[in-house]
Amino acid sequence: MVHIDNVSVEFHTKEHAFKAVDGVSLKIEEGEVFGIVGTSGAGKSTLLRTINLLQRPTSGAVWIDSVNVTNFTGDKLRSIRHKIGMIFQHFNLIHTKTVFDNIAFPMLISGADKEVIKARVLELATLVGLSDKIHFYPSQLSGGQKQRVGIARALANNPRILLCDEPTSALDLETTNSILELLKDIHQKIGITTIFITHEMDVIKKTCTKVAVMDKGVVVESGDVYDIFAAPKHPFTKKLVSHTLNLELPERIHKDSKGALLKIVYSGQRAEESVLSDIIHKFDADINILHGKIEYINEKPLGILIVDIKNNNNIDDIVAHLKQRTTSVEAFNG
Numbered sequence: 001m002v003h004i005d006n007v008s009v010e011f012h013t014k015e016h017a018f019k020a021v022d023g024v025s026l027k028i029e030e031g032e033v034f035g036i037v038g039t040s041g042a043g044k045s046t047l048l049r050t051i052n053l054l055q056r057p058t059s060g061a062v063w064i065d066s067v068n069v070t071n072f073t074g075d076k077l078r079s080i081r082h083k084i085g086m087i088f089q090h091f092n093l094i095h096t097k098t099v100f101d102n103i104a105f106p107m108l109i110s111g112a113d114k115e116v117i118k119a120r121v122l123e124l125a126t127l128v129g130l131s132d133k134i135h136f137y138p139s140q141l142s143g144g145q146k147q148r149v150g151i152a153r154a155l156a157n158n159p160r161i162l163l164c165d166e167p168t169s170a171l172d173l174e175t176t177n178s179i180l181e182l183l184k185d186i187h188q189k190i191g192i193t194t195i196f197i198t199h200e201m202d203v204i205k206k207t208c209t210k211v212a213v214m215d216k217g218v219v220v221e222s223g224d225v226y227d228i229f230a231a232p233k234h235p236f237t238k239k240l241v242s243h244t245l246n247l248e249l250p251e252r253i254h255k256d257s258k259g260a261l262l263k264i265v266y267s268g269q270r271a272e273e274s275v276l277s278d279i280i281h282k283f284d285a286d287i288n289i290l291h292g293k294i295e296y297i298n299e300k301p302l303g304i305l306i307v308d309i310k311n312n313n314n315i316d317d318i319v320a321h322l323k324q325r326t327t328s329v330e331a332f333n334g
């Protein structure tokens with residue numbers, strides 16, 4: 001559906017050229033909710049904007065429905081933008097227009113009939129839960145309500161792709177959750193291909209099925225959200241996952257550990273098995289559990305344990321046994 005093919009974006013300042021996006025390739029399938037996560041300045045917005053060509057790539061190509069759209073202009077460019085809705089961190093509403101007129105705006109631009117516009121605006125306002133506020137102005141709305149207007153406006157022309165640029169980053173936790181729920185609902189109802197950028201791995205966990213992790217303009221890792229949480233490979237991804245799952249331990253514990261500090265991950269059904277009691281019996285192991293939880297990601301269980309195993313003589317046998325019975329075992333440095 002969307003294929004970003006070796007895209008780079010270079011910005012030139014007086015002193016130097018700077019690559020905000022550096023050779024990124026991603027394939028986003030029809031109907032997917034695809035997340036892009038990274039810290040501020042990683043190049044996420046710049047990359048996202050190449051999809052609707054608000055930003056032209058310096059090199060590489062953007063394909064939509066197997067058509068190379070990179071150099072589209074005029075009517076062809078308008079027809080691509082028509083297929084793509086976008087929502088923003090700061091909502092980007094027109095302050096002098098009511099909720100009704102904000103939602104109607106893209107349809108007005110594309111020359112839709114007045115009656116059609118009216119019916120569609122009412123339908124969308126109901127979808128986002130604002131049917132009683134259509135005559136309000138943005139200044140009379142809360143942040144969450146403003147974003148609901150943004151979402152309705154983005155869907156006005158029945159786009160096939162929805163780009164979300166940090167849509168919850170300006171909202172509190174409760175409002176964030178309600179907007180994420182709304183986006184999930186909409187996705188279930190209309191199955192729109194959604195590309196979601198955020199600096200929070202937690203938002204990815206709640207919303208997306210696939211994710212690409214971006215750092216300094218480069219995609220360092222990508223895959224199923226579940227797999228990335230179960231077995232992050234790149235150090236940057238490991239840090240994001242540890243932080244999101246709250247796995248970080250105080251420095252003191254690392255210092256005081258007398259044996260092996262291990263992170264054990266169980267995925268799928270194995271998350272519900274008990275392996276530790278076997279280890280204790282079989283190897284007479286002295287195990288201190290420092291952290292343990294079962295997370296549900298896309299409704300699949302993921303079990304994570306951080307343990308300190310004090311047996312020095314048979315630690316290799318214990319690790320070998322654990323590796324057979326679990327998804328992964330590795331030294332924990334978080």
Ligand SMILES: Nc1ncnc2c1ncn2[C@@H]1O[C@H](COP(=O)(O)OP(=O)(O)O)[C@@H](O)[C@H]1O
Nearest residue numbers: 011012020038039040041042043044045046047
């Ligand atoms: N129009 C521009 N001109 C020059 N530099 C830019 C421009 N847009 C973004 N940048 C720079 O590119 C980098 C990536 O920006 P951005 O894509 O906004 O990152 P993110 O969305 O991940 O926070 C930043 O260092 C930013 O300052």
Ligand SMILES: [Mg+2]
Nearest residue numbers: 044045046166
């Ligand atoms: Mg950004």
